[in-house]
Amino acid sequence: MAETAKKRRAERSSMHGGLEGKLDIAAWGLLVLGSAAGFVVLQDRERGFVNTVSIVIEAIIAWLLFRSLAEIIRLLKHQARLPYGGKVSGVTETVAWECSACGATLYDPGICDRCGCEIVGTEESA
Structure with missing residues (x-):
């Protein structure tokens, strides 16, 4: 044998919650709302495409900004050996x-x- x-x-x-989790949710919400607004504005015949590109780019930048803020909070909490939400x-x-x-x-x-x-x-x- x-x-x-x-x-x-x-x-x-795994920890959940905290400001970093709320920033992640806000980032995704702004990205979805910006994309939806882009599709609505696209219906305008004169400047629809230009406005849509502008709105989508702003939504992506807002998403990156909020995700970066959440990441900074996580890294600071990790450095201070505090529990943090997300990864x-x-x-x-x-x-x-x-x-x-x-x-x-x-x-x-x-x-x-x-x-x-x-x-x-x-x-x-x-």
Whole structure:
């Protein structure tokens, strides 16, 4: 019979709310409203296209501004070790399971490809 081992995972918690979350919602709202206003103004025959381009560009700039403000608040809270809502841009977590016996990456959830150990559970993170 093969040895048994457990899989390990790093745990992270997720916070919601705060000013940074509200700024994200406002950013998306302004982008949607600006795009909708652009389509409405496009119906004007004389200057519809020019006005639409202007409105859409302003909506995109407002979206970038509000998202940037939310990002700055997140970074400041992260630096001060305070909880913050949302994620800092560019950071994504990918969980890679590894065998606790040999440290090899697990591709099959039931058995280790390197040492042949049967994976029976999850090892708690320290």
